[in-house]
Amino acid sequence: MATMIGLTGGIGSGKSVVAKIFSTIGIPVFNADEEAKHIMQTSPTIKAKLIEQFGTDIYNEHGLDKEKLASIVFNDSFQLQLLNAIVHPMTIQAAKDWAAKQTSPYVIKEAALIFESGAADGLFKVIGVTAPISLRIQRVMQRDGVSKEQVEARMQHQISDTIKMRLCDYVIQNNNQEMLIPQVLELDKAIRAAL
Numbered sequence: 740m741a742t743m744i745g746l747t748g749g750i751g752s753g754k755s756v757v758a759k760i761f762s763t764i765g766i767p768v769f770n771a772d773e774e775a776k777h778i779m780q781t782s783p784t785i786k787a788k789l790i791e792q793f794g795t796d797i798y799n800e801h802g803l804d805k806e807k808l809a810s811i812v813f814n815d816s817f818q819l820q821l822l823n824a825i826v827h828p829m830t831i832q833a834a835k836d837w838a839a840k841q842t843s844p845y846v847i848k849e850a851a852l853i854f855e856s857g858a859a860d861g862l863f864k865v866i867g868v869t870a871p872i873s874l875r876i877q878r879v880m881q882r883d884g885v886s887k888e889q890v891e892a893r894m895q896h897q898i899s900d901t902i903k904m905r906l907c908d909y910v911i912q913n914n915n916q917e918m919l920i921p922q923v924l925e926l927d928k929a930i931r932a933a934l
Contacts, residue, residue, distance in 0.1 A: 744845050864930065869913065
């Protein structure tokens with residue numbers, strides 16, 4: 740099994756951009772957030788648990804009603820914890836199964852909630868991507884077409900960037916001043932040397 744390196748950062752930090760750079764240099768990337776969405780759409784077990792917890796109208800003719808689910812969990816931290824408890828174990832296992840099939844020296848597991856979900860256990864190292872809060876808010880507003888208040892509400896459900904970066908083994912600055920590619924290439928060298 741390939742060694743798994745975590746890649747995390749708060750919403751709007753740019754972790755997906757960093758993940759693409761790793762992918763471009765030949766490192767396989769597992770996107771845990773996308774996998775969680777896929778599981779919620781396709782797993783009969785997860786679907787049944789979500790309906791039991793959030794009601795039958797959480798799914799419609801198009802599948803999971805993401806907006807309805809978001810309106811419930813981002814306004815109630817207990818409901819968000821329940822959602823994560825339902826979805827995270829299967830997502831964590833999917834990442835392990837995927838990593839077992841990879842042949843590269845290491846792989847990247849991209850996830851917003853690596854520490855919050857307990858997924859940091861079993862990772863060799865964790866990379867954090869950070870950016871100033873004002874820049875993160877601006878990026879998410881543009882990307883998702885949401886208000887500043889909606890972005891701030893999502894941010895409240897993630898541990899603070901300061902704490903998250905302290906928990907990481909490596910930190911990438913994505914502040915529109917320092918170039919990302921050289922930082923990723925340096926990390927690639929450091930990770931290979933540490934394996």
